[in-house]
Amino acid sequence: MTTAAVPMRERENYLNQEYGIKSWLLTTDHKRIALLYLLSITFFFFIGGFFALLIRLELLTPAGDLVQADTYNKLFTMHGQVMVFFFLIPAVPAVLGNFLIPIMIGAKDLAFPRVNLLSWYIFILGSALMLYTILNGGVDTGWTFYTPLSTEFLTTNVVAAAMAIFVVGFSSILTGLNFIVTIHRLRAPGMTWSRLPLFVWANYATSIIFVLGTPVLAISLALVGLERMFHLGIFDPRLGGDPLLFQHLFWFYSHPAVYVMILPGMGVVSEIVACFSHKRLFGYRFMALALIAIAVLGFLVWAHHMFVAGISLYAALIFSFFSYMVAIPSAIKVFNWTATLYKGSISYTTPMLYAFGFIGLFTMGGMTGLFVAALGVDVHVTDTYFIIAHFHYIMVGGMVMAYLGGMHFWWPKISGRMYPEGWGKLAALLIFIGFNLTFFPQFILGYMGMPRRYWQYSPEFQVLNVLSTAGASILAVGYLLPMVYFLWSMRYGKIADDNPWGAAGLEWMTTSPPTTSNFDEIPTVTWEAYNYDQLTEVPVERQ
Amino acid sequence: MSDSSPTLAAHQPGLQHHFATMEQQTDASVMGMWVFLVTEIMFFGGMFVGYMIYRYMYYGPWLEGSQHMDFWWGTINTAVLLCSSLTMALGVRASQLGQRRMLVTFLLITILFGLGFLGIKSIEYHGHWVDGQFPGANFRFSGPNPAQVELFFSFYWAMTGFHALHVLIGIGLVTYVVYRSWKGAYGPDYHNPVENVGLYWHFVDIVWIYLYPLLYLISHKHLSG
């Protein structure tokens, strides 16, 4: 299967088939669109990260001294909005999913290539609005836009920010729609549902959420916008409007959206763990089922964000109960990954290090989810740094790790070059250490009672905050490294084999990088996913 | 790149390169449309849920608000929209049978009905506006619970407004399809875009079928009974 001897430049592939700006901006090739997304979200990651660093610097001392109170409020608002809507939600689906799903199921493209391009342009339109918001003085609603604060009491660019997120929402909707139809209709002959790689299953589950949840967010933000612009008083308490209605609508989307920010990562990690254990995933069917179960149950728990908001006692009981139900499939996944290692042949490449990091940090973040789903405990820790730590453990410790792991894993396929392994391991280690130093102290801070979104705080919280800020600076270095060496490797990296890891999956059976139509001939699939028993291992030295 | 450029199939109805068969292509696009309609249901669903909750909480003001709906315009508009759905369906049938002229005619009538709907809606809107029934500074209402009645009107404007926006988009889409059919793009083997636009049109119609009773009917009946 390895035809490594032929230098890359001589083979035609999707990168060198055509050059020039137009060939990129008008492309309908899912792989090129994936790269367009990659550029866009990386840009936003650094913007969001920049805000995060300013947040951390402000919190170095208890007094509000570095920036003004209003500025601080804008910083965490835009940090949250940028990171969630412009980085993490599109990260794995729109970049890796876009690139890989058609190849993994043996298709030449997504079902609607032009819609795919359109969704990127919609993303760019939303980005433009977000950048306008940022440059025009920012917005300070908190990423949650709670009414009536957002509708009546703030004087910042609320409408622009709501519009920005409204617009990128449609980009997600179209991506999800495209994935669903593609996975249903474009599978290669023999690629049955039970042979799909888990990465595809994960993106399928994600797409369900995109399609069902995003429109509800869209309408709630649209109503906030209308309320500000035309005084349509849907949420206005002075008209008898219920301020909790907005929270219900917002979380109806945004809780499922947190699973959008983890399911694709679970898909990535499944691929990596199987590959570097050189073994079929333990309990494939349960893994696939668990993904769908999370997506579906995820729609039944939204009000667990509102336990102290004034909902009725019985509502709280129900939503707490379902929060525990949705944790069960997550537990299944963690146990199956662990079991996959058993009697495997495990190599510690960079992607695998990220996968280990993911499993560990996701487990910790998820378990603190069990703390906050317990009604009695949540009353104390909600809206404190405990929550901040809970979700950064999952979203940064989990999902960003999975995303980076996936980028390393498929980098040879995407770019045709290998990244430098030594640097890769160093960065993974730095990120792991920096991450824990940043966010572990926040659990303690939270239980001690430090509220979130606080520009100034009482002095007894300072020690832990200093630790956290120190960690964030290590984290920043850790994140800059891959940026640098990925760019470096595009030119100087070792040329990659078609299948450098000895991995299973159709994407490894085509060339690196693939040609524009992915396959010379559409393969007919006659084997199960993760048929590692039929593949030779790549010895450690050669990786 | 060239083989998948946006201009592909612009003149020749045909198979796009990444589909194996025409049937697969049609299946995919119909499924895509249905999935899209699901997202639309969720979009309007948010407002319907809000309406229901408030209707329960503020029953009186909701009754009061309904009295200010123009029953006759609403009913006529319902008829107009239903007729447009009929002509739309006839148009789709014409495209399946390959009757280009019929197709164009029916779609044009559909557009007219759509415009008629919007026209009537704007007459209503104008009336509400003049009567001070637009929420905000100009809102005027002299009965009890003006605030909650204003809330009702907020819903009225938001729900019918988004619906009208959808009708407008629908008219745009139908216009595009008319243009393409005029050019002869659709025939018995390829008329998928007509079908999809038809689905969208019917969906918009159905949304109105829910809006009409909720806003105009329920409470009228209640009062007379």
Add this chain to the structure above:
Amino acid sequence: MFEHFPFWPARASTSAGQVDALFIFLLLLCGLVCLAIFALIIVFALRYRRRAGHQAEHIEGSNALELTWTVVPGCIFLCIFVWGAYIYFQERTPPEGAADVYTVAKQWMWKFQHEEGQREINELHVPVGRDVRMIMTSQDAIHSFFVPAFRIKQDVLPGRYTTAWFHATKPGTYHLFCAEYCGTMHSGMIGDIVVMEPAQYQAWLSGGGSTLPLAATGEKLFSELGCSTCHRSDMQGRGPNLVGLFGKPVLLEDGRTMIADENYLRECIQNPTLRIPKGYKPIMPTFQGLVSDEQLNALVAYIKSLKQSQPKQAAGSSVAAASQQPPATQVH
């Protein structure tokens, strides 16, 4: 446990101990499970590392194992759920006879008023060993009443009352934070909860000069605003008799039955025609915008004090007599 551990919040209410107990249980449980998982991962990773002469063994899966790690965590989760719900239930159910503190939150301060009439800003004095119930509302955005040492938190909403209660157990001064983001000075919307020995507290109460009890203020308002013209305890008024109303179910014109709690009273005064008790006409004028949140609190406190058996218990008899006189200003 943890009394002197620097990274643990003070524990100064009855529910604090309960929350801590569940929290520590969760720490131990999750800590153990985490350690077990990490240990397995490390052991497997080392033991089965890729090396010459070692091959992966291909294992499909195991239904028995899957069942185990679905059911066992599921049962554990259920236990946590029940425990958490139990604590929440107690936190949400104020005991009979708690002392009410009426709270109005606004950007960015806390205003408290005791039943006895004392007003405080950003500072709340309470005695040890008494159940205290906070009846809270906001004048603008959503705020949240958070006292880490008591482990309680409750959002404060505009346009309605939300409640929370606590039973302080240890004298001291504790943080009060606003925990719901509410605009520029959210982080400045803080204060102190001063828990005092009962004797000290009594001294503090009487130290503030003579203040009218809240219910008495309410009674005065009740006649000043003209409420008493329609609501008379002799059943002769055009409005319903309010004596003994509080806490009872009320049958409404539209067939619904509502409990006359604080929120009901508040709504009746602000939007009287939305809830019409059976048998009455919607003639009561709205008082929205005419009474401030503080005045509303006083009215509610007064109506609550109108107990069936001794209707004039809360207020002095002189004030009660005043309510029989025609009001100075007609409201409608």
